[in-house]
Amino acid sequence: PQTAFANSSSDLKIEVKDIFQTTVSGIVLDSGGIPLPGANVVVKGTTNGTQTDFDGNFTLEVEDDAILVISYLGFVTKEVAVDGQSTINITLADDAAALDEVIVTGYQTETKRETTAAVSIVKAEELAAIPSGNVEQQLQGRVAGVTVITNGQPGTTSQIRIRGFGAFGGNEPLYVVDGLPVSNTEFLNPDDIETTTVLKDAAAASIYGARAANGVVVYTTKQGKRGKRKTEMTVNISSGVTDPNVGGALEILSPQDQARYTHIAYENDAAVSGDPVDYRHPQYGSNAIATLPDYLYADGVSGASASQVNLAQIQSNYENDPDNTFLIKPNLAGTNWYKEITRIAPISRFSVGFDGGTDNGRFYSGISGQNQSGILLENEFVRYTARFNSEWDIAPWLSIGENFQATYRSVTGGFGGNGGIGGANSESVILSAIRMPSIIPVYDEFGSFASTKAAGFGNARNPVRVLKNDNGDDKAYAVGGTGNIYVLLKPVDGLTIRSSLGGTYSNSHYNSYSYKYLGDSEPQASNGYSEGSNYFFNWTFTNTASYDKLFGKHRVKALAGIEALNTGVGRSINGSGINPFSTDLDFQSLSVVQSPVVNSNQFKGVNFYSLFGKLDYSFDDRYYITGVLRRDGSSRFGENNRYGVFPAVSGAWRVIAESFMQDQDVVSDLKFRAGWGQMGNSNNVDPNNQYSLYASDRSSTFYQTNGQxxxxxxxxxxxxxxNPDAKWETSTTLNIGFDASFFNNKLEFIFDWWQKDTEDLLYQLPLPGVTGNYASAPSVNIATMSNKGVDFEIVGRGNFTEDFSFEARVTAAFLTNKIEALAPGLDFFDGPSVRDIVATRNAVGHSLSSFYGYNVTGYFNSQAELDASVDVVRDEAGVAVLNQNGETTVALDAEGKPIPAQDGQGLGRFKYEDINGDGRITADDRKFLGSPVPDFTGGLTLNFKYKKLEFETYWYTSIGNEIWNQTKWYTDFYGVFEGSAKGPAAFNSWTPELGNNAQVPRWESASNFSTNTVGNSWYVEDGSYLRLQRLSFSYDFRGDLTDKLGLTKLKIGLSANNIWTYTNYSGIDPGVGGGADTNFGIDIGNYPVGPQYMINFEIGI
Amino acid sequence: DEFLEIAPTGSLADAQVSTSEGIDGLLIGAYSMINGNLGGNRGSTPNHWLVGSVLGGDANKGTDPGDGAALATFQRFQADATFNEINGLWTARYEGISRCNTVLSTVAKSSESLPAEKVTEVNAQARMLRGHFYFDLKKNFNNIVVFDETVLPTDIVLIPNDGDAWALIEADFQYAYDNLPETTDAGRVNKWAAASYMGKAKLYQKKYAEAKTWFDDVIANGVAWNGEKYALLDDYAKVFNAAFDNHVEAIMDVESSNETGSVRNSNWFDDLNYPYLTGNEGPGDCCGFFQPSFELANSFRTGADGLPLLDKSYNLPANEVKNDMGVATVDDFTPDAGPLDPRIDFSIGRRDIPYLGWKPHPGQAWIRVQAYGGPYSPKKFVYYADQEGTLTDASSWTRGYATMNYPIIRFADVLLMAAEAEIEAGTLENARTYVNMVRARAAKSEFWIKNEDGSDAANYVIEEYPAAQFASKESATEAVRFERKLELSGEGHRFFDLVRWGVAAEEINDYLNYEVQFLQSAYSGASFTAGKDEYRAIPQTQLDLQPGVLQQNPGY
Known part of the structure; x- marks a missing residue:
């Protein structure tokens, strides 16, 4: 090499260096010795650089005194001097504090170091860990402050609540996938997800303005990485089963015990009436000792003895009329109905991802399939997805990109409206299984389904028949695509302009069959068929400009944007009819049914038009301040209040960057954050709220005027x-927190205290009956609600030995929810009734959906108590002086107090608390009995790594919530649907000896105010629980074996989910949901979450 | 801003319903509330099977204690103001009033663009219906909120429940009488419905002389929708047979039909009021509600003279109607052989008696819990075997959606009300004539229930009243009142009659004390409290929604 044309000393220096150019190569490894593909290796101060290949190798031409900067996401960036070496092997340390971890927030990204807001990140592998049909379910316990209420139906929608319940409805967060707001995330394949960020406070979320009050969950899918390299393929395969946990199901009485306790009930009835005992059950004989019949039902005769049955005649009747001829023998061993309706259900999922890039572009594509059976027969979930994301440079200042996913999704045989959330409120098949007496076999002697046509067993429907016949042939699916295309312009340094147009289109169709069946006591008289279809389309057009520039120690980032969107237009059509000529599946359609009814509907969605801006300023990585402003306009509101403005400010002080923190090694990071802001919510209001309208409706506004x-x-x-004046609900959030880590990031704390006050809550103030109740009441901005809490996260990590490390992560949240005000003069509204029992009341001063009713103080344990329990006459001072019979002495209880009079009172029946002390139990004696809102929720993840073996366990707990166990209404009172299946509570029903220790009231037919017709504290149980959500082992084969096989990755894992629960709750599963935020926590035949056992393979090529 | 305006879909705005056709639609919407359907509440049913018949002692709730458990509390007079069914009754009737007022106010706004005859034609129907809804509220709640179409909703909610309902009811019926035509579509109200209802309103107010004038007018001149003169049908059974709907005895009906896209347009209110577990051999198949009472069955006992036992001796053991309590269907049973009014077997389903073309009632096999609901099944509003699918709507899970019209007022009812008015006027012989018209129809032996062999299904004995029974006001009154019980049983009138006669406490407590012997768990602890139980509680929900405006009824 030669020196040439050097004309200044500095130039000379460069030239000289050029002379000593050399080739350096090496391998980049993580601390476990595993190669890191795709790591950036750049010569410091230049653009000269490369990326490591799939074995972590790199080769680079450098000057021999160059300094290499090696960086990789999630690892501490390292600088290495070349010093003339030709081979350099580099080990990168895990960047435990991950301060430079990129967080995808609203419309932009930032690093954890600079964020001033309360945001949480969920690791992609955590989302993929438990196979569920809906990724949102996996947020449970992973993010402090997020409550997830779900159930065991595959593909079910869950109730996700970020930091409490801001409103009476519409509390679901805003989901944003690759910048596109979506109404749900059920289409996402967890293996496609790169990052999940939960924006919890106003500082983070108010950039989403009117739709952000319930928090925002931001997903980004995998994008591929730039740089010329081999395309990488990753294959994930999981397979396993869900176990219905038959052993943990509710017990019901054996046939023999059921018969015995039926007769005990008759004896108790007789004791009350003073009449001789009438052993009147149609099946159990008329003697004191109950007997079981030879036939429960023999073609019209219930409780028949063998001698009464002419089998030949019945056989011939069956041949003539098989639909209506049944011959049912008792199942003396007892049918376990829960077992009969459930199964060990297979799950499988595969994903193949292709991740590639070139110097001027990158792409990711993935396909996946998930087949998951529910533990209930005929409950199936299927999802296939294909995703393609890419971004290409057209010029150094211009790039285009797109994200696109096509999805096929099918859920059949589930139950409950609203995507499965409503299942807990309907009379589900699970409840039927609980109500079906064990003596009834699944099938009769002819192989038909047996059921309650046999007299004396209540009115449950054979749930196996319901599942197999009515669900087995059903089909339902949706196909659709979602995605966006965007253009990136970088006209000058620091400025990025992005324009994105995206949308979702979906189309769905279902066929549903129900079959005539005459064997139930309340039979299905016709064959039914229904079919329906709809389409849905929404779009979002977003334009943003962002500017990021460092001026010395001053850094300025600015974002400005304009957005227009429609939440979804569409049409639906559905029809139903009965008794097609043939029930052959190939024959049936709406064209061949009788009495066809067709309905259709159209909707236009809601338009939003928004302007927003954000300004971040930081000084020397020590002081940060951020301001956000968004203005939203929405067609949901009338012109008077169409626009809303949502500001937020927040700041942070990174104490660790101060000079006085430099000479210590205890604290490795410390940052204080504070933020205030306002966010809106408009979910809980009908798009037509501003209009007064008339409608026609076949069931309520039609009338036959011609006498036909x-x-x-x-x-x-x-x-x-x-109500043309309705406007947004506005929640004002204050968040104060800190992030701290100690001992070289071995211990981390993230702490947030927050308060969220929602004002102008939209509430459909119930209209007094006198104004007419058919028309929907308008939503008016009237109520206020407060939520406050503390979220924290603690992470501890360390090494026992060089090969053996651990990480422990605790996420925890305390929450208080309170309705502060409803409407003037209105202090509460009640939830709906279940079988005439109203369990919930939403009242000022209490949490949403609080339980409300009479307080059971015990049972009437003696005749003396009953005699004392009479209406009293009081003197002016309120002292009882006369009983209702005019006697001057009033019987008193042991404590010298009169016992209040109570309707339906009787020995062994509930005794209620006389709260207002007026001597009579009335509606005024009800009180609040608990709340389904947990005080505390938390998750604990423990991870141990020994060489290539990894063990992880994950626990979830919910503490301080109550459950209203409505299921007991069916199983624990003889008088509820006499003859239906009852539970072992019968064994501990009231006797004089048991007294207040009895588990349930006296076993008798009575059904009244003092037994089972009103809600009371007996239904309310502690719903706290601790659940072992996950236990997994995995082994990472990377090393010699993968090299030999030519693989970049090979990992095998075994896991078990939901395997153990600790709770005092007596029902089947304490994870109880509900149909609405104003009415949840009621257990009535919920779909339980069963244990799952899985094996997983991850292969990279 | 244009981008932010989206017109609502699938509904109509003011301008569209203010046209002539729109007003017709609103009027049909008002008619639609006659069937009381606002969410399918059992308290709001138009036939008052719960609040009129069960409370009055015609029947009990029936079925199983747990099925409609709260109704059991209600039939014992223990339900308090929170009892949801009563809120349903209140809201459904006020919804009806609201729809009538919408018609009237829309007509008022648009009257310039409508022909004058259209204005009166629509207004007269709307006011007739409004009068009906108010009447219903008045007899159930007594203290109600009264307003007409000129009051704005914001003011309605401030009106206390102490309005003069009778004044408005009478004004509405008068307007309807003055303006409605005689002949109409079969399903609409006519002039004579207004006259009949006016007479009924006068009777409830004990304005007997005025009532008599109205009833005289109806009896002399009243015609049905098709112009035919009102008359009693020959065959009592035809009154309760959908095949003969809109007959000359029907004065005002709840119209019912099938194939409408919603079973709510058929008899949704009786959908559970069928024998239980009948399979294909019986109607409905579910659910065993509304089981006739022992006391009602006994009431059909006659003496050898064919007259009812007005001294209540029908409840003496010697006279009680024999029933199959505790007798299994497979065991033998011999039905009652004593003399019975033939109407018993049109009104009550009982063991071994032919049942509307189905098989003879098998007794226990069709009863859900005999010890709880007694041995009887409903029969009057049950459809015939040959009407399955043609006069029922099969599009729902139960077969029990029949299309029989429910008579709000029928001519026999008018005759018996007229008889009451005649007694008060001192014209006892006229009263006897009316009562005997009703009895004479029931006495037509060719229409009695027959066994397959053509013999009478029971020992039916019925005669017209001799003059002696109508010799004094007291004994005449006794006879007329008892005739209403027999003729109109199960039609939702009994409780309101007992209350307006001022005998509810005595009669109902007698009933409860009798019935509890057989139905211990259904009725133990039940009693009627005079001064309270005559009227239903103002629903707690409504008191909560209008605090300080509505006052609770006495005793609640």
Whole structure:
């Protein structure tokens, strides 16, 4: 090499260096010695660089005194001097504090170091760990402050609540996938997800303005990485089963015990009435000792003895009329109905991801399939996805990109409206299994389903028949695509302009069959068929400009944006009819049914038009301040209040960067954060709220005016009363927190104290009956609600030996939810009733959906107590002086107090607390009995790594919530549907000896105020629980074996999920949901979450 | 801003319903509330099977204690103001009033663009219906909120429940009488429905002389929708047979039909009021509600003279109607052989008696829990075997959606009300004539229930009243009142009659004390409290929604 044309000393220096150019190569490894593909290796101060290949190798031409900067996401960036070496092997340390971890927030990304807000990140592998049909379920316990209420149906929608319940409805967070707001995330394949960020406070979320009040969950899918390299393929395969946990199901009485306790009930009835005992059950004989019949039902005769049954005649009747001829023998061993409706259900999922890049572009594509059976027969979930994400440079200042996913999704045989959330409120098949007496076999002697046509067993429907016949042939699916295309412009240094157009289109169709069945006591008289279809389309157009520039120690980032979107237009059509000529599946359609009814509907969605901006300023990585402003306009509101403005400010002080913190090695990071801001919510209001409308409705506004026996005339009625003045709900959030880590990041704390006050809550103030109740009441901005809490996260990590490390992560949240005000003059509203029992009340001063009813103080244990329990006459001072019979002495209880009079009172029945002390139990004696809102929720993840073996366990707990166990209403009172299956509570029903220790009231037929017709504290149980959600082992084969096989990755894992629960709750599963935020926590035949056992393979090529 | 305006879909705005056709639609919407359907509440049923018949002692709730458990509390007079069914009754009737007022106010706004005859034609129907809804509220709650179409909703909610309902009811019926035509579509109200209802309103107010004038007018001049003169049908059974709907005895009906896209347009209110576990051999198949009472069955006992036992001796052991309590269907049973009014077997389903073309009632096999609900099944509003699928709507899970019209007022009812008015006027012989018209129809032996062999299904004995029974006001009154019980049983009138006669406490407590012997768990602890139980509680929900405006009824 030669020196040439050197004309200044500095130039000379460069030239000289050029002379000593050399080739350096090496391998980049992680601390476990595993090669890191795709790590950046750059010569410091230049653009000269490369990326490591799939074995972590790199080769680079450098000057021999160059300094290499080696960086890799999630690892501490390292600088190495070349010093003339030709081979350099580099080991990168895990960047435990991950301060430079990139967080995808609203419309932009930032590093953890600079964030001033309360945001949480969920690791991609945590989302993928438990196979569920909906990734949102995996947020449970992973993010402090996020409550997930779900159930065991595959593909079910869950109730996700970020930092409490801001409103009476519409509390679901905003989901954003690759910048595109979506109404749900059920389409996402967890293996496609790169990052998940939960924006919890206003500082983070208010950039989403009117839709951010319930927090925002931001997903980004895998994007591929830039740099010319081999395309990488990753294959994930999981397979396993869900176990229905039959052993943990509710017990029901054996046939013999059921019969015995039926007779005990008759004896107790007789004791009350003073009449001789009437052993009257149609099956158990008329003697004191109950006997079981030879036939429960023999073609019209219930409780028949063998001698009464003419089998030949019945056989011939069966041949003539098989639908209506049944011959049912008792199942003396007892049918376990829960077992009969459930199964060990297989799950499998595969994903193949391709991750590639070139110098001027990158792409990721993935396909996946998930087949998951529910533990209930015929409950199936299927999802296939294909994703393609890419980004290409057209010029150094211009790039285009797209994210696109096509999805096929099918859920059949599930139950409950609203994607499965509503299952807990309907009379589900699980409840049928609990109500079906064990003496009834699944099938009769002819192989038909046996059921309650046999008299004396209540009105449950054979749930196996319901599942197999009515669900087995059902089909339902949705196909759709979602995605966006975008353009990135970088006209000048630091400025990025992004324009994105995205949307979702989906189309769905279902066929549903129900079959005539005459064997139930409340039979299904017709064959039914229904079919329906809909399409849905939404779009979002977003334009943003962002600017990021460092001026010495001053850093300025700015973002400005404009966005227009529609939440979804569409149409639906569905029809139903009965008794097609043939029930052959190939024959049935709406064209061949009788009495066809067709309905259709159209919707136009809601338009939003928004302007927003964000300004971040930081000084010397020590002081940060951020301001956010968004203005939203929405067609949901009338012109008076169409626009809302949502500001937020937040700041942070990174104490660790101060000079006085440099000479210590205890604290490795310390940052204080504070933020204030406002966010909106408009979910809980009908798009037509501003209009007064009339509608026609076949069931409520039609009338036959011509005297015909068929058909009807169309009429109208006022269907909606408009409120043109409604506006957003506004929640004001204050968040104060700190992030700290100690001992070289071996111990980390993230702490946030927050308060969220929601004002102008939209509430459909119930209209007094006198104004008419058919028209929907308008939502008015009237109520206020407060939520406050503390979220924290503690992470501890360390090494026992060089090969043996651990990490422990605790996420925890305390929450208080309180309704602060409803409407003037209105202090509460009640939830709906289940079998005439209203369990919940939403009242000022209490949490949403608080339980409300009479307080059981014990049972009436003696005749003396009953005699004392009479209405009293009081003197002016309120002292009882006369009983209702005019006697001057009033019987008193042991404590010298009169016992209040109570309707339906009797020995062994509930005794209620006389709260207002007026001597009579009335509606005024109800009180609040608990709340389904947990005080505390938390998750604990423990991870141990020994060489290539990894063990992980994950626990979840919910503490301080109550459950209203409505299921007991069916199983624990003889008088509820006499003859239906009862539980072992019968054994501990009231006797004089048991007294207040009895588990349930006296076993008798009575059904009244003092037994089972009103809600009371007996239904309310502690719903706290601790659950071992996950236990997994995995082994990473990377090393010689993978090299030999030519693989970049090979990992095998075994895991078990939901395997153990500790709770005092007596029902089947304490994870109880509900149909609405104003009415949840009621257990009535919920779909339980069963244990799962899985094996997983991850292969990289 | 245009981008932020989205017009609502699938509904109509003010301008669209203010047209002539729109107003017709609103009027049909008002008619639609006659069937009381606002969410399918058992308290709001138009036939008052719960609040009129069960409370009055015609029947008990029936079925199983746990099925409609709260109704059991209600039939014992223990339900308090929170009893949800009563809120359903209140809201459904006020919804009806609201729809009538919407019609009237929309007509008022648009009257310039409508022909004058259209205005009166629509207004007269709307006011007739409004009068009906108010009447229903008045007899159930007594203290109610009264307003007409000129009051704005914001003011309605401030009106206390002490309005003069009778004034508005009478004004509405008068307007309807003055403006409605005689002949109409079969399903609409006509002039004579207004006259009949006016007479009924006068009777409830004990304005007997005025009532008599109205009833005289109806009896002399009243015609049905098709112009035919009102009359009693020959065959009592035809009154309760959908095949004969809109007959000359029907004065005002709840119209019912099938194939409408919703079973709510058929008899949704009786959908569970069928024998239980009948399979294909019986109607409905579910659910065993509304079981006729022992006391009602006994009431059909006659003496050898064919007259009812007005001294209540029908409840003496010697006279009680023999029933199959405790007798299994497979065991033998011999039905009652004593003299019975033939209407018993049109009104009550009982063991071994032919049941509407189905098989003879098998007794226990069709009863859900005999010890709880007694041995009887409902029969009056149950459809015939040959009507399955043609006069029922099969599009729902139960077969029990029949299309029989429910008579709000029928001519026999008018005759018996007229008889009451005649007694008060001192024209006892006229009263006897009316009562005997009703009895004479029941006495037509060719229409009695027959066994397959053509013999009478029971020992039916019925005669018209001799003059002696109507010799004094007291004995005449006794006879007329008892005739209402027999003729109109199960039709939702009994409780309201007992209350307006001022005998509810005595009669109902007698009933409860009798019935509890057989139905211990259904009725133990039940009693009627005079001064309280005559009217239903103002629903707690409504008191909560209008605090300080509505006052609770006495005793609650």
């Amino acid at each position: 026996a068929s058909g009807t005339d169309e009429g109208f009625a006022a269907s909606r009363i408009g």
